[in-house]
Amino acid sequence: MPLLEIRNLVVRYGEIEALRGVTIAVEQGQVVTLLGANGAGKSTTLRAISGLAKPASGDIMFDGHSIAGLGPEAIVRLGISHVPEGRRVFPGLTVKENIMLGASNRKVSASQISREADAMFDLFPDIRAFSNALGWTLSGGQLQMVAVARGLMAKPRLLLLDEPSLGLAPVIVQAVFRIISQIRKDTTVLLVEQNARMGLSVADHGFVLETGRIVLGGKPDELWGNEAIAAAYLGGHAKTHA
Ligand SMILES: Nc1ncnc2c1ncn2[C@@H]1O[C@H](COP(=O)(O)OP(=O)(O)OP(=O)(O)O)[C@@H](O)[C@H]1O
Numbered sequence: 001m002p003l004l005e006i007r008n009l010v011v012r013y014g015e016i017e018a019l020r021g022v023t024i025a026v027e028q029g030q031v032v033t034l035l036g037a038n039g040a041g042k043s044t045t046l047r048a049i050s051g052l053a054k055p056a057s058g059d060i061m062f063d064g065h066s067i068a069g070l071g072p073e074a075i076v077r078l079g080i081s082h083v084p085e086g087r088r089v090f091p092g093l094t095v096k097e098n099i100m101l102g103a104s105n106r107k108v109s110a111s112q113i114s115r116e117a118d119a120m121f122d123l124f125p126d127i128r129a130f131s132n133a134l135g136w137t138l139s140g141g142q143l144q145m146v147a148v149a150r151g152l153m154a155k156p157r158l159l160l161l162d163e164p165s166l167g168l169a170p171v172i173v174q175a176v177f178r179i180i181s182q183i184r185k186d187t188t189v190l191l192v193e194q195n196a197r198m199g200l201s202v203a204d205h206g207f208v209l210e211t212g213r214i215v216l217g218g219k220p221d222e223l224w225g226n227e228a229i230a231a232a233y234l235g236g237h238a239k240t241h242a
Pocket of ligand 1: 017039
Protein backbone atom coordinates (compact mmCIF):
# COMPACT_ATOMS: atom_id res chain seq x y z
CA MET A 1 0.00 0.00 0.00
CA PRO A 2 1.44 3.41 -0.92
CA LEU A 3 2.04 5.82 1.96
CA LEU A 4 0.17 8.50 0.02
CA GLU A 5 -2.43 7.92 -2.65
CA ILE A 6 -4.31 10.70 -4.38
CA ARG A 7 -7.28 9.68 -6.50
CA ASN A 8 -9.08 11.90 -9.00
CA LEU A 9 -8.45 15.00 -6.92
CA VAL A 10 -10.31 18.13 -8.00
CA VAL A 11 -9.59 21.51 -6.35
CA ARG A 12 -11.24 24.77 -7.35
CA TYR A 13 -10.51 28.37 -6.48
CA GLY A 14 -13.87 29.94 -7.26
CA GLU A 15 -14.34 29.48 -11.01
CA ILE A 16 -10.79 28.25 -11.58
CA GLU A 17 -10.35 24.49 -11.62
CA ALA A 18 -6.72 24.23 -10.45
CA LEU A 19 -6.73 20.40 -10.23
CA ARG A 20 -8.90 18.45 -12.67
CA GLY A 21 -8.56 14.88 -11.45
CA VAL A 22 -5.04 14.28 -10.17
CA THR A 23 -4.05 10.68 -9.40
CA ILE A 24 -0.64 9.88 -7.92
CA ALA A 25 0.87 7.37 -5.51
CA VAL A 26 3.92 7.83 -3.29
CA GLU A 27 5.48 4.70 -1.81
CA GLN A 28 7.01 4.69 1.66
CA GLY A 29 10.70 5.70 1.56
CA GLN A 30 10.56 7.21 -1.93
CA VAL A 31 11.42 10.66 -3.16
CA VAL A 32 8.74 11.56 -5.69
CA THR A 33 9.01 14.71 -7.78
CA LEU A 34 6.06 16.59 -9.19
CA LEU A 35 7.11 18.58 -12.25
CA GLY A 36 5.23 21.11 -14.29
CA ALA A 37 5.18 24.63 -15.63
CA ASN A 38 4.09 27.73 -13.80
CA GLY A 39 0.41 27.42 -12.80
CA ALA A 40 0.13 23.68 -13.56
CA GLY A 41 -1.21 22.98 -10.06
CA LYS A 42 1.88 21.72 -8.22
CA SER A 43 1.51 23.96 -5.16
CA THR A 44 -2.23 23.32 -5.06
CA THR A 45 -1.57 19.57 -4.90
CA LEU A 46 0.68 20.06 -1.86
CA ARG A 47 -1.82 22.48 -0.30
CA ALA A 48 -4.61 19.92 -0.70
CA ILE A 49 -2.51 17.20 0.95
CA SER A 50 -1.67 19.43 3.92
CA GLY A 51 -5.28 20.59 4.35
CA LEU A 52 -4.77 24.17 3.16
CA ALA A 53 -6.89 23.72 0.02
CA LYS A 54 -10.21 21.91 0.21
CA PRO A 55 -10.85 19.13 -2.31
CA ALA A 56 -14.04 19.57 -4.35
CA SER A 57 -13.99 15.84 -5.12
CA GLY A 58 -11.62 12.88 -5.18
CA ASP A 59 -9.73 11.41 -2.27
CA ILE A 60 -6.39 11.70 -0.49
CA MET A 61 -5.35 8.55 1.39
CA PHE A 62 -2.47 8.63 3.87
CA ASP A 63 -1.36 5.34 5.35
CA GLY A 64 -4.63 3.78 4.23
CA HIS A 65 -6.96 6.43 5.71
CA SER A 66 -8.72 9.29 3.98
CA ILE A 67 -7.40 12.70 5.04
CA ALA A 68 -9.36 14.73 2.47
CA GLY A 69 -11.24 17.47 4.28
CA LEU A 70 -9.23 17.27 7.53
CA GLY A 71 -7.79 20.55 8.82
CA PRO A 72 -4.07 21.42 8.64
CA GLU A 73 -3.43 20.78 12.36
CA ALA A 74 -4.91 17.29 12.23
CA ILE A 75 -2.86 16.50 9.12
CA VAL A 76 0.39 17.70 10.73
CA ARG A 77 -0.37 15.48 13.72
CA LEU A 78 -0.67 12.48 11.37
CA GLY A 79 2.93 13.11 10.27
CA ILE A 80 2.75 15.30 7.18
CA SER A 81 4.95 18.40 7.14
CA HIS A 82 4.69 21.06 4.43
CA VAL A 83 7.55 23.43 3.57
CA PRO A 84 5.81 26.02 1.39
CA GLU A 85 7.37 28.08 -1.33
CA GLY A 86 8.65 31.39 0.01
CA ARG A 87 10.71 30.37 3.05
CA ARG A 88 8.81 32.18 5.75
CA VAL A 89 10.84 32.88 8.86
CA PHE A 90 10.19 34.93 11.97
CA PRO A 91 12.85 37.63 12.17
CA GLY A 92 12.14 38.36 15.86
CA LEU A 93 13.32 34.87 16.80
CA THR A 94 16.75 33.28 16.61
CA VAL A 95 17.41 30.79 13.84
CA LYS A 96 17.31 27.96 16.37
CA GLU A 97 13.95 29.17 17.71
CA ASN A 98 12.63 29.29 14.15
CA ILE A 99 13.70 25.68 13.68
CA MET A 100 12.24 24.59 17.03
CA LEU A 101 8.80 25.89 15.99
CA GLY A 102 8.59 22.96 13.60
CA ALA A 103 8.22 20.58 16.55
CA SER A 104 5.12 22.27 17.96
CA ASN A 105 2.97 19.30 16.84
CA ARG A 106 4.92 16.87 19.04
CA LYS A 107 4.49 16.08 22.71
CA VAL A 108 8.14 16.12 23.77
CA SER A 109 10.01 18.20 26.33
CA ALA A 110 11.49 21.59 25.47
CA SER A 111 14.97 20.27 26.30
CA GLN A 112 14.52 17.37 23.86
CA ILE A 113 13.38 19.78 21.14
CA SER A 114 16.35 22.01 21.86
CA ARG A 115 18.75 19.04 21.51
CA GLU A 116 17.13 17.99 18.25
CA ALA A 117 17.35 21.54 16.89
CA ASP A 118 21.06 21.57 17.75
CA ALA A 119 21.44 18.31 15.86
CA MET A 120 19.83 19.94 12.78
CA PHE A 121 22.94 22.07 12.43
CA ASP A 122 24.90 18.90 11.61
CA LEU A 123 22.64 18.55 8.58
CA PHE A 124 22.77 22.29 7.84
CA PRO A 125 26.24 23.48 8.92
CA ASP A 126 25.88 26.65 6.83
CA ILE A 127 23.37 28.12 9.29
CA ARG A 128 25.01 26.98 12.54
CA ALA A 129 26.78 30.31 12.97
CA PHE A 130 23.38 32.07 13.18
CA SER A 131 21.91 29.60 15.67
CA ASN A 132 21.44 31.91 18.66
CA ALA A 133 21.82 35.30 17.03
CA LEU A 134 19.04 37.86 16.83
CA GLY A 135 18.96 40.43 14.07
CA TRP A 136 20.46 37.99 11.59
CA THR A 137 20.39 38.34 7.85
CA LEU A 138 20.35 35.13 5.88
CA SER A 139 20.81 34.50 2.18
CA GLY A 140 18.00 32.87 0.19
CA GLY A 141 19.74 29.50 0.42
CA GLN A 142 20.19 29.81 4.17
CA LEU A 143 16.52 30.76 4.62
CA GLN A 144 15.61 27.68 2.59
CA MET A 145 17.72 25.56 4.93
CA VAL A 146 15.92 27.04 7.98
CA ALA A 147 12.58 26.22 6.34
CA VAL A 148 13.58 22.61 5.55
CA ALA A 149 15.09 22.14 9.04
CA ARG A 150 11.86 23.42 10.58
CA GLY A 151 9.86 20.97 8.42
CA LEU A 152 12.08 18.09 9.56
CA MET A 153 11.61 19.02 13.25
CA ALA A 154 8.03 17.77 12.93
CA LYS A 155 9.61 14.31 12.37
CA PRO A 156 7.28 13.87 9.43
CA ARG A 157 6.56 10.57 7.80
CA LEU A 158 5.90 12.59 4.66
CA LEU A 159 7.70 15.84 3.86
CA LEU A 160 6.12 18.10 1.23
CA LEU A 161 8.73 20.42 -0.27
CA ASP A 162 7.60 23.23 -2.57
CA GLU A 163 10.27 24.44 -5.00
CA PRO A 164 13.27 24.37 -2.69
CA SER A 165 15.53 25.46 -5.56
CA LEU A 166 13.55 28.58 -6.52
CA GLY A 167 15.76 31.65 -6.81
CA LEU A 168 18.85 29.94 -5.43
CA ALA A 169 22.36 29.90 -6.87
CA PRO A 170 23.30 26.51 -8.39
CA VAL A 171 25.79 25.67 -5.65
CA ILE A 172 23.14 26.26 -2.97
CA VAL A 173 20.60 24.23 -4.94
CA GLN A 174 23.08 21.35 -4.91
CA ALA A 175 23.45 21.68 -1.13
CA VAL A 176 19.67 21.60 -0.63
CA PHE A 177 19.33 18.56 -2.89
CA ARG A 178 22.18 16.82 -1.07
CA ILE A 179 20.15 17.22 2.11
CA ILE A 180 17.07 15.80 0.40
CA SER A 181 19.10 12.69 -0.56
CA GLN A 182 20.31 12.39 3.05
CA ILE A 183 16.88 12.56 4.69
CA ARG A 184 15.28 10.06 2.31
CA LYS A 185 16.49 7.24 4.58
CA ASP A 186 13.92 8.22 7.24
CA THR A 187 11.42 10.40 5.45
CA THR A 188 9.27 9.99 2.38
CA VAL A 189 9.46 13.15 0.27
CA LEU A 190 7.06 14.67 -2.24
CA LEU A 191 9.01 17.39 -3.98
CA VAL A 192 7.61 20.06 -6.27
CA GLU A 193 10.06 21.40 -8.83
CA GLN A 194 10.15 23.46 -11.98
CA ASN A 195 13.78 22.49 -12.46
CA ALA A 196 13.25 19.01 -13.93
CA ARG A 197 16.93 18.14 -14.02
CA MET A 198 17.40 18.85 -10.32
CA GLY A 199 14.07 17.41 -9.29
CA LEU A 200 14.62 14.12 -11.08
CA SER A 201 18.24 13.79 -9.97
CA VAL A 202 17.10 12.83 -6.45
CA ALA A 203 13.81 11.13 -7.36
CA ASP A 204 12.68 7.51 -7.48
CA HIS A 205 9.65 8.50 -9.46
CA GLY A 206 8.38 11.58 -11.25
CA PHE A 207 5.01 12.92 -12.34
CA VAL A 208 4.34 15.73 -14.79
CA LEU A 209 1.37 18.03 -14.18
CA GLU A 210 -0.12 20.07 -16.99
CA THR A 211 -3.05 22.42 -16.33
CA GLY A 212 -4.34 20.41 -13.42
CA ARG A 213 -3.85 16.92 -14.84
CA ILE A 214 -1.09 14.32 -14.62
CA VAL A 215 0.07 13.80 -18.19
CA LEU A 216 3.02 11.53 -17.50
CA GLY A 217 4.59 9.47 -14.74
CA GLY A 218 7.56 7.15 -14.49
CA LYS A 219 11.06 6.53 -13.27
CA PRO A 220 13.52 9.39 -13.94
CA ASP A 221 15.33 7.54 -16.72
CA GLU A 222 12.00 6.82 -18.43
CA LEU A 223 11.01 10.47 -18.24
CA TRP A 224 14.19 11.89 -19.70
CA GLY A 225 13.96 12.76 -23.33
CA ASN A 226 10.21 13.04 -23.19
CA GLU A 227 8.67 16.12 -24.76
CA ALA A 228 6.46 16.82 -21.73
CA ILE A 229 9.58 16.95 -19.57
CA ALA A 230 11.23 19.32 -21.99
CA ALA A 231 8.17 21.56 -21.76
CA ALA A 232 8.28 21.46 -17.95
CA TYR A 233 11.98 22.15 -18.00
CA LEU A 234 11.62 25.14 -20.29
CA GLY A 235 8.73 26.31 -18.13
CA GLY A 236 11.20 26.42 -15.25
CA HIS A 237 13.50 28.72 -17.16
CA ALA A 238 10.65 30.96 -18.20
CA LYS A 239 9.62 31.61 -14.62
CA THR A 240 10.45 35.10 -13.47
CA HIS A 241 8.76 35.68 -10.15
CA ALA A 242 10.79 35.03 -6.98
N1 LIG B 1 -5.49 31.39 -4.07
C1 LIG B 1 -5.79 31.25 -5.35
N2 LIG B 1 -6.88 31.85 -5.87
C2 LIG B 1 -7.23 31.71 -7.17
N3 LIG B 1 -6.52 30.99 -8.05
C3 LIG B 1 -5.41 30.38 -7.60
C4 LIG B 1 -4.99 30.48 -6.24
N4 LIG B 1 -3.84 29.75 -6.10
C5 LIG B 1 -3.59 29.23 -7.32
N5 LIG B 1 -4.51 29.60 -8.21
C6 LIG B 1 -4.57 29.18 -9.63
O1 LIG B 1 -4.60 27.78 -9.66
C7 LIG B 1 -3.78 27.27 -10.71
C8 LIG B 1 -2.71 26.38 -10.14
O2 LIG B 1 -1.81 27.12 -9.32
P1 LIG B 1 -0.60 26.48 -8.50
O3 LIG B 1 -0.01 27.57 -7.66
O4 LIG B 1 -1.04 25.24 -7.84
O5 LIG B 1 0.40 26.11 -9.66
P2 LIG B 1 1.92 25.74 -9.58
O6 LIG B 1 2.12 24.63 -10.55
O7 LIG B 1 2.33 25.47 -8.18
O8 LIG B 1 2.61 27.04 -10.12
P3 LIG B 1 3.66 28.01 -9.44
O9 LIG B 1 4.95 27.42 -9.79
O10 LIG B 1 3.40 29.32 -10.10
O11 LIG B 1 3.36 28.04 -7.96
C9 LIG B 1 -3.25 28.49 -11.44
O12 LIG B 1 -4.11 28.75 -12.50
C10 LIG B 1 -3.33 29.57 -10.41
O13 LIG B 1 -3.47 30.83 -11.00
